[in-house]
Amino acid sequence: MxxxxxxxxxxxxxxxxxxxxxxxxxxxxxxxxxxxxxxxxxxxxxxxxxxxxxxxxxxxxxxxxxxxxxxxxxxxxxxxxxxxxxxxxxxxxxxxxxxxxxxxxxxxxxxxxxxxxxxxxxxxxxxxxxxxPLGYITAAAGLIDALDLPVPPLDGPLPAKPNGEPLLVWGGSSSVGFYAVQATKLAGFTVFATASTHNFDYHDSDVVNRIHSAAGNKLSKVYDAISENGSTESAVKCITACSGRVAVILVPKPGASTVKVIMTGSVAFQNPRIAKVVLGLLETALHRDIFVxxxxxxxxxxxxxxxxxxxxxxxxxxxxxxxxxxxxxxxxx
The missing domain is CATH 3.90.180.10 (Medium-chain alcohol dehydrogenases, catalytic domain)
Structure with missing residues (x-):
């Protein structure tokens, strides 16, 4: 050595x-x-x-x-x-x-x-x-691939103009969740997030009803940044639209029919188009000094x-x- x-x-x-x-x-x-x-x-x-x-x-x-x-x-x-x-x-x-x-x-x-x-x-x-890198790419690639998050033009304003559509990030204080919140805001969505002590406390027995109320009962997209210990089941309950989807970062238990599965970090590596979009958005946000x-x-x-x-x-x-x-x-x- x-x-x-x-x-x-x-x-x-x-x-x-x-x-x-x-x-x-x-x-x-x-x-x-x-x-x-x-x-x-x-x-x-x-x-x-x-x-x-x-x-x-x-x-x-x-x-x-x-x-x-x-x-x-x-x-x-x-x-x-x-x-x-x-x-x-x-x-x-x-x-x-x-x-x-x-x-x-x-x-x-x-x-x-x-x-x-x-x-x-x-x-x-x-x-x-x-x-x-990993936390952001996992979050942004999953949002784009599994939840069809629109990517704002990189030569336009960031964050994008608010579109009025809600999106819930379950586990917003985790590394992946933290970056999922930012990517969602950049796309112009209204972001709701659960955490252990602020925003919506996922330990609260009434958290699902509180989320329904805050989102106006029109929540159709959830990003589960935890994907274990019952988080996916709780995230599914937050969906109020029959065509809604929950994106997860770990494979859920059998029977979660409303969940589209993505594997951690795999989307960007398997799809060069998504990788280019995700990293382009990151570089633009970094150089505009709007990324935390x-x-x-x-x-x-x-x-x-x-x-x-x-x-x-x-x-x-x-x-x-x-x-x-x-x-x-x-x-x-």
């Missing part, structure tokens, strides 16, 4: 509790790929759940492996067919995780040009930017701090904020 600037947090076996740093050679790029020198990386639930092999999460393809989805940094090199970016650009990206070199938990990561967005030069820090990022908590020790972050998540101690890590805080860097 000593002397190498290419360092990765490596998973060598299933359910490994302490991940270790290992060096690697500078990777080669495909024609449309970018090598990003990471400045900050953010944690997502899938990261530790893949390590622990929690049921319902895709397994790691092989071992050794480096995972991680969200990153922010500076373009280091570009492939020969890359046209939008050049070395030195400040960017955020969502990783494909198709090889260990495409994971976020390392000093340099290979990403696709099509999954990368330029950060404004001053208004968004790397730390704040690293919290955006998640609350972030920086854990110490850089990449080695990921072990502490995973342990906090395993014990349900990550609430209302994203954990993120500064690469410069990694011992030995």
């Amino acid at each position: 000593s002397g190498s600037k290419f360092l990765a947090l490596v998973i060598r076996e299933p359910k490994q509790k302490v991940l270790t740093l290992e060096s690697y050679k500078e990777p080669s790029l495909g024609p449309s790929e970018i090598l990003v020198q990471n400045v900050a990386v953010a944690q997502n639930p899938i990261d530790w759940k893949q390590v622990d092999q929690v049921p319902g999460n895709p397994p790691l393809p092989s071992y050794p492996w480096t995972n991680g989805v969200d990153l922010a940094g500076v373009v280091y090199k570009v492939g020969p067919k890359v046209t939008k970016f050049r070395p030195g650009d400040r960017v955020i990206s969502i990783t494909s995780r198709k090889t260990p070199r495409h994971g976020a938990y390392q000093t340099y990561t290979i990403v696709s040009e099509d999954s990368t967005v330029k950060l404004p030069s001053n208004s968004v820090s790397f730390e704040a930017g690293s919290t955006i 990022t998640n609350r972030a908590k920086v854990l110490p020790k850089g990449l080695l701090g990921v072990n502490d972050g995973f342990e906090l998540a395993r014990n349900n101690k990550v609430l209302g904020e994203k954990l993120m890590y500064r690469i410069s805080g990694t011992p030995g860097i």
Whole structure:
């Protein structure tokens, strides 16, 4: 490890509790790929759940492996067919995780040009930017694909002109829910949101009736950003139109016939058109300074701090904020 600037947090076996740093050679790029020198990386639930092999999460393809989805940094090199970016650009990206070199938990990561967005030069820090990609893409792609959310013209006003149509985000204080609220507002909808302590409290036994009343009994679109512990069943009850739909981020229990299922992050990767629209909207909102990022908590020790972050998540101690890590805080860097 000593002397190498290419360092990765490596998973060598299933359910490994302490991940270790290992060096690697500078990777080669495909024609449309970018090598990003990471400045900050953010944690997502899938990261530790893949390590622990929690049921319902895709397994790691092989071992050794480096995972991680969200990153922010500076373009280091570009492939020969890359046209939008050049070395030195400040960017955020969502990783494909198709090889260990495409994971976020390392000093340099290979990403696709099509999954990368330029950060404004001053208004968004790397730390704040690293919290955006997966949560925002999951939210916006699901809203567009499953709920037919119209995308406002990027050369027009944002947010779009109010259309008077209500949309409910169940779990508005979660990372995905937080970004679903913003994407919905940008599209001109009237947004209602449940949370544990403000807006509509989803612990309230009368929450469904209160939502019906507030939305004028014409709610036909719900985005369930929780999708577990009964949230989808409650979200379905909020629908007052017989043709309504609930978009979810996890597979619901059998019998939820009114629910259209989307898988976390899959829509944007499977549909290039949606990916282009979603990332175009994000970049426009960022550069117009009308996009708010998640609350972030920086854990110490850089990449080695990921072990502490995973342990906090395993014990349900990550609430209302994203954990993120500064690469410069990694011992030995």
